[in-house]
Amino acid sequence: MSDRGGDYSYTTEGPEVAGDRKSGFMGLPALGIADRFAALPLWAKVPIVLALVSFAFYLPFLTILPFAYVRTDLSSGGSDWGGVLFVVVIYMIVAIGLNVVIGLAGLLDLGYIGFYALGAYSVAIFGSPSSPVTKLIAEKFGLSEGWAVPFALCIPIALAIALISGVMLGAPTLRLRGDYLAIVTMGFGEIIRILSRNVDAVTNGPAGIIGVPRPPEPSENYFSSIESAHWYWLALAVLILLMFMTRRLEDSRVGRGWLAIREDEDAAAVMGVNAFKFKLWAFAIGAALGAIAGLLFASKQAYVEPTGFALNLSFLFVAMVVIGGSGNMVGVMLGAFLITYLPERFREFQDWRPFAFGVAMVLVMVLRPQGLVPSRRRAKEFEDRKHEAEEAAADV
Amino acid sequence: MSEQTLESGAHVAGSSGDALLVVDDVTLRFGGVVALNEVAFEIRRGEILGLIGPNGAGKTTCFNVMTGVYTPTSGEIRFDGDRVSGVKPHRINAMGIARTFQNIRLFPEMTAMENVMVGADARHKTSVMGTLFRLYRVKAKEHELPDNPLKRSLAKVFGISRHTLEERAGRQKSMEMLRFVGIADRAHELARNLPYGYQRRLEIARALATEPKLLCLDEPAAGFNPAEKADLMNLIRKIRDKGQTVLLIEHDMKLVMGVTDRLVVLEFGQKIAEGLPEEVARNPKVIAAYLGEPDDAAQA
Ligand SMILES: Nc1ncnc2c1ncn2[C@@H]1O[C@H](COP(=O)(O)OP(=O)(O)OP(=O)(O)O)[C@@H](O)[C@H]1O
Ligand SMILES: [Mg+2]
Numbered sequence: 001m002s003d004r005g006g007d008y009s010y011t012t013e014g015p016e017v018a019g020d021r022k023s024g025f026m027g028l029p030a031l032g033i034a035d036r037f038a039a040l041p042l043w044a045k046v047p048i049v050l051a052l053v054s055f056a057f058y059l060p061f062l063t064i065l066p067f068a069y070v071r072t073d074l075s076s077g078g079s080d081w082g083g084v085l086f087v088v089v090i091y092m093i094v095a096i097g098l099n100v101v102i103g104l105a106g107l108l109d110l111g112y113i114g115f116y117a118l119g120a121y122s123v124a125i126f127g128s129p130s131s132p133v134t135k136l137i138a139e140k141f142g143l144s145e146g147w148a149v150p151f152a153l154c155i156p157i158a159l160a161i162a163l164i165s166g167v168m169l170g171a172p173t174l175r176l177r178g179d180y181l182a183i184v185t186m187g188f189g190e191i192i193r194i195l196s197r198n199v200d201a202v203t204n205g206p207a208g209i210i211g212v213p214r215p216p217e218p219s220e221n222y223f224s225s226i227e228s229a230h231w232y233w234l235a236l237a238v239l240i241l242l243m244f245m246t247r248r249l250e251d252s253r254v255g256r257g258w259l260a261i262r263e264d265e266d267a268a269a270v271m272g273v274n275a276f277k278f279k280l281w282a283f284a285i286g287a288a289l290g291a292i293a294g295l296l297f298a299s300k301q302a303y304v305e306p307t308g309f310a311l312n313l314s315f316l317f318v319a320m321v322v323i324g325g326s327g328n329m330v331g332v333m334l335g336a337f338l339i340t341y342l343p344e345r346f347r348e349f350q351d352w353r354p355f356a357f358g359v360a361m362v363l364v365m366v367l368r369p370q371g372l373v374p375s376r377r378r379a380k381e382f383e384d385r386k387h388e389a390e391e392a393a394a395d396v
Numbered sequence: 397m398s399e400q401t402l403e404s405g406a407h408v409a410g411s412s413g414d415a416l417l418v419v420d421d422v423t424l425r426f427g428g429v430v431a432l433n434e435v436a437f438e439i440r441r442g443e444i445l446g447l448i449g450p451n452g453a454g455k456t457t458c459f460n461v462m463t464g465v466y467t468p469t470s471g472e473i474r475f476d477g478d479r480v481s482g483v484k485p486h487r488i489n490a491m492g493i494a495r496t497f498q499n500i501r502l503f504p505e506m507t508a509m510e511n512v513m514v515g516a517d518a519r520h521k522t523s524v525m526g527t528l529f530r531l532y533r534v535k536a537k538e539h540e541l542p543d544n545p546l547k548r549s550l551a552k553v554f555g556i557s558r559h560t561l562e563e564r565a566g567r568q569k570s571m572e573m574l575r576f577v578g579i580a581d582r583a584h585e586l587a588r589n590l591p592y593g594y595q596r597r598l599e600i601a602r603a604l605a606t607e608p609k610l611l612c613l614d615e616p617a618a619g620f621n622p623a624e625k626a627d628l629m630n631l632i633r634k635i636r637d638k639g640q641t642v643l644l645i646e647h648d649m650k651l652v653m654g655v656t657d658r659l660v661v662l663e664f665g666q667k668i669a670e671g672l673p674e675e676v677a678r679n680p681k682v683i684a685a686y687l688g689e690p691d692d693a694a695q696a
Contacts, residue, residue: 263506264501270464270486271514272518275486
């Protein structure tokens, strides 16, 4: 394959790679926290991550003053602290899923709630003994009263349904760009909600489905709805796993393909990126993450009904991504945290909520249009530079 | 089809090679505008072919049909014996055609290095599942083993994931390309922050990283001063010397004369001349076309 020009290994007049500089990189101010963290050696990173994770798991029992002021149940009538933490984590999962679609691949999806609802309804329809579907199956095959698909099996079912519907929505619509895609996806979100309301034979209509199954429990009632701390831990563990997997994708051929599509789809295609395939993957992965979040939520609630999946939640999800910093996983998680936590913490000012939300939104957009933690991919590069400096040294 | 290719390559006297790409009576209409009118020429393996012509002649459009951005209204394009017209852009890239853009189209929010890696990724296979689970393992060669003793023995037993090998190879290749075009010193800056000349070179590096057989450059020297232009022409020669074929659009006639092996001249979507640079420069039609284009000098 000589005409492919395989060998470019000699060095031309180009200057060598710049060495490590700890601060003031390229005339910009010193690196931010994330960059500094990424630059740390492994032995320093591991304990920091462990400490953060342990702290996150400890949060439900946080009583040391003054830190305990973050709790939402200090005054009477406050929200259940563990429950708030759980919802925060669920929405963080939603945010990193939606971030794959909006932040990385650049596809404005306004119907993300649809996938969340699909996850929730999948586990309810197949896992609850009182859903019309399991009843029908039990009757048809002469199974015992109260038969339902076990929780563990509901997970792959929910994932499969989400993936398939992600692909089904994506395949015809991903040729659309920008605004058109936004409108079509919004329609999808509404269709799912309307179906859940009206197809009584499957979803039990407006009455909803009770008896959504719980995950396998280490002791009796470990995952009952009121044990919100346990639910929080479960969701947190899932979140960490999903963060790890999404990060893997970001730092790969796939992630670069997504960014390239976001930046300039036509140029990406000419550079060999199969834009359609990668967009479809982004959609499917986003759908799967949304479904997992919905599944966990429904399982904790033990109950699903159509009004829980209104369209405005879709907009809230997008707001999390945009406020936090589209394209940055930590950023969108911060966005999810702020949007779910603050209203719970300051319930006293409930009447002011829409106003405060609007003002905050406008402020962020005016002051930090890139989001609170804008996507900068410099952390990774810091690593690269170290490698290459070493390589360059070895070359000589 | 291969017969035809052979034939068209055969009657070329003293050519550097057979036809790599054949443009066969291609017509492209945009509504009433005929952007290309039965254009026919070929690019021979291993040459630098210049594509010149006044503004609006259809040069960029020609690139666009070759790289799958547009499908010709009639006629077809064959590359290495295979039909290109109607094939998706990313498939055409895989066949071995890469290009740069007249109005720079980098991925602005990605670093120079990442831009080139997108190009390098075009030759790789790992997709979502391969990245997530890394179950596709390749037996590691001695020099690929990591230094860390624990990781080393693990890699010996389980092999190395294709993802890891491809990432490493892509990174290495991208760095080579950046060095080759001479912009490695700013490899880690966002493309949007690079100076203009760097951006132009980065586009070339990104295209080269896809390992094309044919590299199409759309006015790569636009906006350069004479010294920079000379540099760039050297670079183009070097690319050719490595065995790749180059198609070059350039306004500056003097420049084009010095570097190209042959020229094709377009005007108003039609080919008006083709041949060795000296011949073309003497061609009265070409002289007329260029004299009729008074702002040509300003273009340089
Ligand atoms: N997408 C399009 N829709 C309509 N007309 C187009 C389109 N693309 C190109 N054209 C027309 O085709 C003709 C050729 O344009 P093209 O860009 O190929 O010229 P060019 O030779 O590259 O010129 P320049 O030297 O200015 O880059 C022009 O008249 C242009 O207006
Ligand atoms: Mg042009």
